[in-house]
Amino acid sequence: MEMFRFMIAAIFMFCGVFCMASAVFGMFRFRYVLNRMHTAATADTFGLLLTMIGLIIWKGFGFEALKMIIIVGFFWVSGPVSSHLIARMEVSTNKKLEEECEVKKYGEL
Amino acid sequence: MENFRLILLIFLVLCALFVSFSKNLLVSVVIFMSYSLIMSIIWVLLESPDLAITEAAVGAGVTSVLFFITLKRIGAIGKEHPDEQDETTKEINSRPAVKQFGKFYKGAAVTLGAAIIFALLLMVSNLPAFGDADNPYNNEVSERYLEKSIEETGAVNAVTGMILDYRAFDTFGESCVLFIAAACVLILLRDDKTDTTAKAIQDEKFEPVSDTILQTSAKILFPAILMFGIYILVNGHLSPGGGFSGGAIMGAGLILHVNAFGYKKTQRFFNEKTYKRVTVCALSFYCIAKSYSFFTGANHLESHIPLGNAGDIISSGLILPLNICVGLVVACTMYAFYTLFKKGGM
Known part of the structure; x- marks a missing residue:
């Protein structure tokens, strides 16, 4: 039973680490800031969630698990907001936005 | 190891001299940054990694950024001709009292610097030898x-x-x-x-x-x-x-x-x-x-x-x-x- 639990936890943690690794890979692979932001946001939200779920399953539900849940909650509130701010900064400062990506006008949405 | 430490210390002195002798403020700040980095390596060699991290983050990172921002705010960098002084500055600098004060300031600064260097060297010569077994690092205080x-x-x-x-x-x-x-x-x-x-x-x-x-x-x-x-x-x-x-x-x-x-x-x-x-x-x-x-x-x-x-x-x-x-x-x-x-x- 203990072994089984550890296996499930390991699968979760492996998925989380895979998310973070692909995010780091994408960060250096992509050249444009919005693409980079998109990949980096995956690590903050999905990668962190999977890793923390793995740790909670491994260690059992206790006070530490509660702390981890709070950490995940904090990141799920703050991570997307920081991505949003970066994207807004890029849209408001880049004058050649049309060359980089397809921009829809406000009315077309 | 001993040679490596010696090289680092020599670099430290050279950096300090270049900072004070360089005419360009931007160059001074960059050299000061490298001074902090060398200092952080020395901290690691002296087995205090916490100080090394602080030195690298605060000394080389934050302080330099503060220096850059300050220099930009007071207009010392980012100008086309930084050495060019405007008319009022020239006029103030040519007054006899200001010139006299400049001479006095230089003399006083050299005297004070020499006195501080002398006092510090005197103190260093009285310190216990590096790596000595009786040094305070090993005594009863930490216990x-x-x-x-x-x-x-x-x-x-x-x-x-x-x-x-x-x-x-x-x-x-x-x-x-x-x-x-x-x-x-x-x-x-x-x-x-x-x-x-x-x-x-x-x-x-x-x-x-x-x-x-x-x-x-x-x-x-x-x-x-x-x-x-x-x-x-x-x-x-x-x-x-x-x-x-x-x-x-x-x-x-x-x-x-x-x-x-x-x-x-x-x-x-x-x-x-x-x-x-x-x-x-x-x-x-x-x-x-x-x-x-x-x-x-x-x-x-x-x-x-x-x-x-x-x-x-x-x-x-x-x-x-x-x-x-x-x-x-x-x-x-x-x-x-x-x-x-x-x-x-x-």
């Missing part, structure tokens, strides 16, 4: 701190017991340094525009853009961050943390509040007056409380400050209030730095 700190200071966290009880004088100096740094930034960067319309326009320019998503998340996060900071602050004597880390978190929370809601809403509960009152009160309370305990300790008097049960939240005598003082000073200083560099006022 005493680890074994007796719960009994003598009442703090479960031995580090807090050290920095706020055995070595409280150090920490007082550090808090004062923070206050002095904030005061210097205030003197250099504050905008005292008498023209109220120009000031209003400038305030408008630096007002953060109102963003609904950021505001909604800040509504959730700001109380949580502040509460977490206070938790670390008041648990400083029980768990890792304390004044400096808790204060930094609270300062970060205040900066988030400014960015989300703007200066007007933050000024309702934190403006320049609050900053002055809080820092001065915290520092003077620290000074008075610690003077009292030093006085009684030095004269072998009973201090009448109960230590309480080790492990309780209200215990360990003066450490809890001193932690709160340090935390308040750190939080105020972080926020003050941010706003002063951003728009030149609080």
